[in-house]
Amino acid sequence: MAGKVDGLGFWTAHLCDGGEEGEFVGLMMLPPAHGPDQPDDPTVCDLGYRLVRRHWRQGLASEASRVLLRHAFDTIGQSRVIAQTMAVNAGSIGVMRAIGMRYVRTYYPQFDDPLPDTHLGEVEYEMTRTMWEATSW
Ligand SMILES: CC(C)(COP(=O)(O)OP(=O)(O)OC[C@H]1O[C@@H](n2cnc3c(N)ncnc32)[C@H](O)[C@@H]1OP(=O)(O)O)[C@@H](O)C(=O)NCCC(=O)NCCS
Structure with a gap:
């Protein structure tokens, strides 16, 4: 597993x-890819997000994720950003697609105490540096 990488970590959104830091929206995550x-x-990191429910469906996770993609590729020189979620998590997959990530695979981890729908698997998406450089925003 990759160890500490300068510039990766967790942020509050x-x-x-009006230029001031306003209401807390959620947690944005960009640790080294793990598992x-x-x-x-150390040049592959893992995008994640968890927003306060009243802020869902307003484009905020996508907006914050675009900022983290720019940070990952342009500021700290990552080669690839992945994101993983349960196959049934339409909101999380919606963010991955909205920011231009592409589907990589579905996989089936084993858990001692699985959540409902765990048997449907987890999906992984990615954005490579080549994809990032072709991104127009
Ligand atoms: C997943 C989560 C971060 C999405 O945040 P959000 O700010 O609502 O997402 P956005 O508004 O940026 O939506 C991005 C896209 O996903 C779609 N989407 C968002 N939530 C959706 C849902 N529940 N069902 C279907 N599509 C959804 C949006 O319509 C949008 O699509 P578009 O670009 O075609 O318009 C939020 O629902 C959340 O915090 N959920 C709980 C934590 C979680 O599941 N985190 C991921 C775990 S891996």
Whole structure:
């Protein structure tokens, strides 16, 4: 597993209120890619997000994720950003697609205490540096 990488980590997201930091919206995550099936590569990181429910469906996770993609590729020189979620998590997959990531695979991890629909698997999406450089926003 990749260790500490400067520039990766966790952020809180807030509304921007006239230039001031406004209401807390949620947590944005960009740690090194981790897990037994991930390459031991410090230039691959894992995008994640968790927003307060009243802020859902307003484009905020997509907006914050675009900022983190720019940070990952342009500021700290990552080669690839992945994102993983349950196959039934339409909101999370919606963000991945909205920001231009592409489907990589469906996989079936084993859990001692699985959530409902775990048997439908987890999906992984990615954005490579080549994809990022072709992005128009
Ligand atoms: C997943 C989550 C972060 C999405 O945040 P959000 O700010 O509502 O997402 P956005 O508004 O940026 O939506 C992005 C796209 O996904 C779609 N989408 C969002 N939620 C959706 C849902 N529940 N069902 C279907 N599509 C959804 C949007 O319509 C949008 O599509 P578009 O670009 O075609 O318009 C939010 O629902 C959340 O925090 N959920 C709980 C935590 C979680 O599941 N995190 C991921 C775990 S891996």
